[in-house]
Amino acid sequence: MNAFPPPSDRDDDLEQLAEVFRRHAPAEPSPAQWQRVQLAVSRALLRPAAPTPGFRPLLGMMAALLLLAVGGITWWTFVRTSPPPQALLPPEQLPSEPFAVAQAADITIHAVDIADADRIVLGRFLLGKLEFARAGEIEVVETRPDPAEGWTPTMAPQSAMPLIVASAQEP
Amino acid sequence: MSQSSQSDPTIATDDQLLARFTQGDRLALEEIFRRYRQAAFRVAYRLLGNEADALDAVQEGFIKALSHLQGFQGRSSFKTWLLRVVSNAALDLGRSRGRREAVRLDALPGALHQQLLCPEDPHQALHREELSQLLTEALDTLSPIQRQTFVLYADAQLSYREVAEATGASLGTVMSRLYYARQKLRAYLIQRTAL
Secondary structure (H helix, E strand, O other): OOOOOOOOOOOHHHHHHHHHHHHOOOOOOOHHHHHHHHHHHHHHHOOOOOOOHHHHHHHHHHHHHHHHHHHHHHHHHHHHHOOOOOOOOOHHHOOOOOOOOOOHHHOOOOOOOHHHHHHOOEOOOOOOOOOOOOHHHOOEEEEEEEOOOEEEEEEOOOOOOOEOOOOOOOO | OOOOOOOOOOOOOHHHHHHHHHOOOHHHHHHHHHHHHHHHHHHHHHHHOOHHHHHHHHHHHHHHHHHOHHHOOOOOOHHHHHHHHHHHHHHHHHHHHOOOOOOOHHHOOHHHHHHHHOOOOHHHHOOHHHHHHHHHHHHHOOOHHHHHHHHHHHOOOOOHHHHHHHHOOOHHHHHHHHHHHHHHHHHHHHHHHOO
8 A cells, every 4th residue: 555645645746647637628518519418418307397296186186086987987888788688598499590681682782892892792693503714714805994993804794694703812 | 415515605505406406497407517517528538538429428427317316325425426427428438439549649740740759848849739639648548447547536636535436446446546547647648758
């Protein structure tokens, strides 16, 4: 420890050297640079003003009341709209067709999305055997540009045979 | 905590400013920043060697120091606590970005190089900027921990004990680091300027 200066005094030699460094301190940043740093520090440390402590219990109570009200309304709506519980029937007493079936005459199609075209059979009922056509057996009569779907083919418009159009495979 | 303005009762102490800051007082934060920004910048600049990185370290240091005030338990002054955080931020930044190389003296114009090596009065012969550069080079000869210790002592004017608090080292370790730092700096400066 004798090799080092005592802690109570600043060593003259060291102090002289330190003074040289202090005399040649780096130039001060510009006011604009200080402003930028100070702004960044303020933004990081100061959040928007929080409510004063006096209002906090009141806000808590209001939030609790609001939650209670929303919960009550939800429960009341659920109770009113839920059907009364039904006893399960034994299998032998279940109806043969549990769901109502619509006839063709009951349905009027107003519009069909092109994406659903492959799910709907248009034309007569499929009573016979389903046959698959090959690509070469289909004649494309014409194609027309469609603003929404691009080029849409029209195939055999006068054919009496029902036609199922399968959607192209997704790439 | 520090009572940096004890002599003038009209000026808020660090304790008062920090208390106001913790309640969201923007003006208190601005005063703390204004009060210590220069010391923080000098320390960061000496450790990083350029202004842009030093300002980044100052910004990060202030944010860290003031957002972790619970870690500052008043055992040292706020200035010491802040400079500890700023200098550590600067060392971290230096490690990640690298302390930018100071311009070598050999790269200076020939006439100035001669003036540096064989001056009649080096302190007067050297321009301020070149001497600052020479000091930056001299600091480069120190290890990061020696540099941090010396800079906190010389530029931030902390006492031995405050440097010990800021670096988390014992008093003896600080004295040892300063001793070897002084030896290295002096040897380099003598070699370069033939003092």
